[in-house]
Amino acid sequence: MPIEGSAGTLDIENATLRSNAIAVLANLVTGNDRVREGGAPALEVYGDPSNGGNEARLELVSNTAAVSSSAFTRLTSNAGVFSIETGTNASDNGTITFGGFANERLRIGSDGNVGIGTTSPDYPLDVKKSAGDIEIRIEPGSDAQGNESGIRFDATFEATADNGPRRAADLRVGYNGGAWGTEYMSFRVGTGGQNDVQALTTERMRIKGNGNVGIGTTNPSKTLDIGFADYGYPGIRFTHTDPNGIDRLSSGYEGFFTGIEAVIERYADKNVRYSGSNVPEVTHRINLGYSDSYLDSNGFYPEFHEMHFEVMNKVNQGDSTATLDRIMTLRGNGNVGIGVTNPVKRLHTKGETVIGTAGDNYQNELGSLYFVRGATRGGNGFGDRHHYIATRTNGQTGGNYVSNRMSFYIDDGTSTDGTSHIKTMELNGLGNVIVAGSVSASGQTLTSDDRIKYNEQSVSNALTLINQLVPQKYEKISKVPASAEGVWIPTDEEWENVKEDYTYGDEFGFIAQDVRAVPELAFLVHGEESRTDTKTSTPEEYSNLTTEEQATYTPSYVYDSNVITQAEYSNLNPEEQGLYSTQYTKQIETQTPLALNYQGLFVVAIGAIKELKAKNDALEARIMALESA
Numbered sequence: 190m191p192i193e194g195s196a197g198t199l200d201i202e203n204a205t206l207r208s209n210a211i212a213v214l215a216n217l218v219t220g221n222d223r224v225r226e227g228g229a230p231a232l233e234v235y236g237d238p239s240n241g242g243n244e245a246r247l248e249l250v251s252n253t254a255a256v257s258s259s260a261f262t263r264l265t266s267n268a269g270v271f272s273i274e275t276g277t278n279a280s281d282n283g284t285i286t287f288g289g290f291a292n293e294r295l296r297i298g299s300d301g302n303v304g305i306g307t308t309s310p311d312y313p314l315d316v317k318k319s320a321g322d323i324e325i326r327i328e329p330g331s332d333a334q335g336n337e338s339g340i341r342f343d344a345t346f347e348a349t350a351d352n353g354p355r356r357a358a359d360l361r362v363g364y365n366g367g368a369w370g371t372e373y374m375s376f377r378v379g380t381g382g383q384n385d386v387q388a389l390t391t392e393r394m395r396i397k398g399n400g401n402v403g404i405g406t407t408n409p410s411k412t413l414d415i416g417f418a419d420y421g422y423p424g425i426r427f428t429h430t431d432p433n434g435i436d437r438l439s440s441g442y443e444g445f446f447t448g449i450e451a452v453i454e455r456y457a458d459k460n461v462r463y464s465g466s467n468v469p470e471v472t473h474r475i476n477l478g479y480s481d482s483y484l485d486s487n488g489f490y491p492e493f494h495e496m497h498f499e500v501m502n503k504v505n506q507g508d509s510t511a512t513l514d515r516i517m518t519l520r521g522n523g524n525v526g527i528g529v530t531n532p533v534k535r536l537h538t539k540g541e542t543v544i545g546t547a548g549d550n551y552q553n554e555l556g557s558l559y560f561v562r563g564a565t566r567g568g569n570g571f572g573d574r575h576h577y578i579a580t581r582t583n584g585q586t587g588g589n590y591v592s593n594r595m596s597f598y599i600d601d602g603t604s605t606d607g608t609s610h611i612k613t614m615e616l617n618g619l620g621n622v623i624v625a626g627s628v629s630a631s632g633q634t635l636t637s638d639d640r641i642k643y644n645e646q647s648v649s650n651a652l653t654l655i656n657q658l659v660p661q662k663y664e665k666i667s668k669v670p671a672s673a674e675g676v677w678i679p680t681d682e683e684w685e686n687v688k689e690d691y692t693y694g695d696e697f698g699f700i701a702q703d704v705r706a707v708p709e710l711a712f713l714v715h716g717e718e719s720r721t722d723t724k725t726s727t728p729e730e731y732s733n734l735t736t737e738e739q740a741t742y743t744p745s746y747v748y749d750s751n752v753i754t755q756a757e758y759s760n761l762n763p764e765e766q767g768l769y770s771t772q773y774t775k776q777i778e779t780q781t782p783l784a785l786n787y788q789g790l791f792v793v794a795i796g797a798i799k800e801l802k803a804k805n806d807a808l809e810a811r812i813m814a815l816e817s818a
Contacts, residue, residue, distance in 0.1 A: 337363035337375075355379075365397075365407075372398035375407075451477040471513060472501040480520070481530060494521035534559075576600055576610070593618035598671070612669050621715040621784045625668045625692075635788070650709075651796025657707050658699055658790070668692035669782070674722070678780045699790070701783035710793070713786040722777045731773045742773040 249262045262275040262283070275283030276299075288294035296304045304310030306317040316325065329336035339361035343354035358378045365371040376394040395403045403409030406416030415425070455473035475498055479491030496519040502512055518526040526532030528539030559577045579596045594617045598610035615623040648654075664684075670677065670691070679687050705714040731739060746758045746769035758769060 334367075335363070337361045370398055453477075470501075474499040474513060495519060610671060612671055615669075617716065623669075623716075623782065623784055648793060648796040651793050652800040654707060654709055654793055655797040658710075659703060660697065660699065662695065662697050664688070664693050665696045665698075666691050666693045666782075674724075674779050675777055676780055678782075698787070699785060701785045704785060704790070705783075710790070713789040715784040715786065716781060718781065718783060719778045720781050722779050724775050724777055726773045728771050728773070739773075742775045744771060744773055746770065747772055 245266045247264045249264075260277050260283075262273070265272045265274070273285055275285055277283075282299040284299050285297040286293050286295070293308060294305070296308055296310060298304065298310055302310035302313055302315060304315045304317070306319065307315055316323065327338040327340070329338055339359050341356060342358045342360075344357040345354050356379055358376070361375045361377060363373060363375070365373050374396045375392050377392045380391050392407060393404065395407055395409065397403070397409060401409040401412055401414060403414045403416065406414055453475040454471045456471055475496060477496055478494075480493040480495050482492040497515050498517040498519075499513045499515045502514045515530060516527065518530055518532060520526070520532055524532035524535055524537060526537045529537055558580075576597075576599050579598060580594070594615050596612055596616075597614040599613050601609050601611045611625065613625050617623070666678075668691070679691075701714045705711045726734070726742065731742060734742075744755050746753050746755075746766075748769045753769070758766060761769075
C-alpha cells in the first residue's frame with residue numbers, strides 16, 4: 190500500500206487492502222474489523238468501543254502555523270446519525286458551507302442562522318436569489334385528493350408559567366374543488382386546547398383564488414365577506430392606535446370637522462375624474478365621528494355621536510363643479526337626516542317631512558308621516574300647521590285585518606302648539622274607507638267591466654230584501670275622538686247626557702247591524718265591532734300609572750327589533766341583559782264603527798223598482814183588459 194507524505198498531504202492511492210478499499214483507518218480490536226456490507230467504500234473509519242464509545246470520528250484540523258492548532262472540523266457517525274461539528278476546543282462557533290467549487294449554495298453561520306443564496310444570513314432562515322423574483326415551494330407528501338400545504342406557527346404563553354412552545358396558528362393552502370379556480374389560502378388560529386393537537390381546524394380567514402376574502406366563512410362570495418356563528422359579538426371595529434384616544438382641538442374647532450375617528454371611502458374608476466387630474470377622486474365616504482355642534486365654547490364636548498354619508502353629486506367626466514356632499518346623517522339619538530345636517534325627528538328630510546313613532550300625540554300609532562309648512566310654532570320644531578298620516582299593524586292572524594290601518598289626521602287649528610288634530614279618514618286592512626263627515630265627489634266611477642265579472646246572477650227578490658230594511662233619520666258621531674280607546678261609544682241611554690262631548694250630525698240611512706241581519710245583504714257590511722290594540726308604555730310612563738293600571742300590563746324586553754318575554758330575559762347573562770330595554774304592553778279591545786256599502790243597496794233598490802214596475806205593468810194590463818171587456 191503506497192503511502193506518501195509531503196507538504197502536509199496524505200496521499201493514499203492504488204492500495205490493495207481487504208475488501209478492495211483504498212484505505213481502512215481503524216483501531217483493529219476484536220469485533221471491530223468487520224467491513225460494511227453492500228459494497229466496498231473508498232475509506233472506512235471505525236470507532237473504538239474499548240476506549241470510550243462506538244462513534245467513528247474523523248477530524249480535519251486547520252494548522253497553518255508551526256504550532257499545534259485547536260481549530261478543527263469533526264465528522265461523527267453514531268447509530269446512523271451523521272454529525273458535522275466545526276469550531277475550536279473552547280467553542281462551536283464555526284461556519285459550515287455547502288456548494289460547488291465556484292459557488293456557495295448554503296451556509297450555516299456561527300450564530301446558527303442558515304443562508305441559502307447568501308453568505309451572511311441575518312435570520313434563522315435567510316433565502317436570497319441572485320436576480321429576479323424568488324419563490325419557495327411547499328407541496329404535499331402525496332398525490333392523494335384533498336391534500337393541503339401549510340406552515341405551522343408555535344409560541345409560548347405570555348405572563349404565565351410555561352412548559353414549552355405550543356401550536357398557535359397555521360397558514361394552509363389547497364383547492365376547494367377538483368378544478369382550477371378553486372384555490373384558497375386559509376388562516377387558522379387555535380382555540381382552547383386545539384392548539385396542542387396535530388390537526389388545527391379552527392379557520393378564521395380565507396382568501397379565494399378570485400380575490401374574495403372571507404372572515405368567518407369558508408366560501409366568500411364578495412370581495413370581503415364576513416360571517417359569524419349564532420353567538421358572540423361579531424363586528425368591525427375602528428379604534429385609535431393610542432389606547433388613550435386623541436386630543437380634541439381646543440380652539441378654532443368651528444372650521445374643522447373634528448372627532449372623525451374613522452372613514453370608509455370609495456374612489457372613482459380610472460375613467461371617472463372631476464378635477465382633470467389622473468388621480469381618481471373619492472366619490473363615496475362614510476364618516477364615523479361627531480356632530481358639528483358642541484356643548485361648550487371650547488369644542489371639547491360634541492353634542493351627538495354621528496355617522497355622515499357623503500356622495501359625489503355629479504357623474505359627468507371632467508365636471509369641475511362636482512362636490513362630495515353629505516346626503517344623510519345618522520345621529521346617536523336615533524334621528525336620521527336626509528338633506529339636513531341637524532335632524533330633529535326619526536326621519537327628517539329637506540322637504541320638511543318627518544316620520545315618527547309612538548308618542549307625540551300619535552295615540553299609540555306605530556308610525557306617522559308628518560307634513561309641515563310655515564314657521565315654528567310653540568317651540569316644538571314643527572311648522573305653523575302640520576298634518577300627519579298614522580299607520581299601524583297588530584300582527585294578528587286569522588283574518589283580523591281591521592286593526593291594520595292607515596289614519597289621516599288634520600290639524601284643526603285649535604291649539605297653539607300644533608297638537609290638536611281631527612281624524613278625518615281611515616283605511617283598514619279589509620279595504621274599507623271610514624270617513625268622519627261627508628264625502629263630496631265629482632264624476633266618481635267604479636270598475637264594472639263584464640270581462641272581470643264571473644258567476645253573474647239576477648237579483649230576483651230585490652223587493653223582498655228592500656222591504657226588510659228600515660230607512661231611518663238619526664244623529665251620528667261624525668268625528669272619532671283621537672283618544673278613542675276600549676269602550677268609547679256611548680249607548681242610546683247615555684247619548685243625551687254626553688252628546689255635547691262629541692262631534693255629530695243628522696243623517697238619513699240604515700243601521701249596519703240590521704243590514705247584516707239579512708243574509709243576502711250581510712256582505713255589504715264591512716269591518717268588526719272591535720279590534721285588538723297593543724298599547725306600549727315606557728318604564729317612566731308605567732311608573733306614573735296606578736297600581737290597578739299597572740296590573741293590566743305585561744313587561745317585555747326589546748333589543749333592536751327583537752322582543753323577548755320576562756322568562757326569556759331571565760335566562761340571559763348580565764352582559765346580554767344589558768343590551769335590552771324594558772317596555773310594558775297590554776291588549777285593549779277597542780270599539781270600531783261598522784261600515785255599509787250603500788252603493789250595493791242602491792243596486793238592490795234598482796232591482797226592487799224594476800220588480801214594482803213589472804207588477805205595475807201587469808196591473809195596468811189587467812185594468813185595460815177589464816175596461817175593454
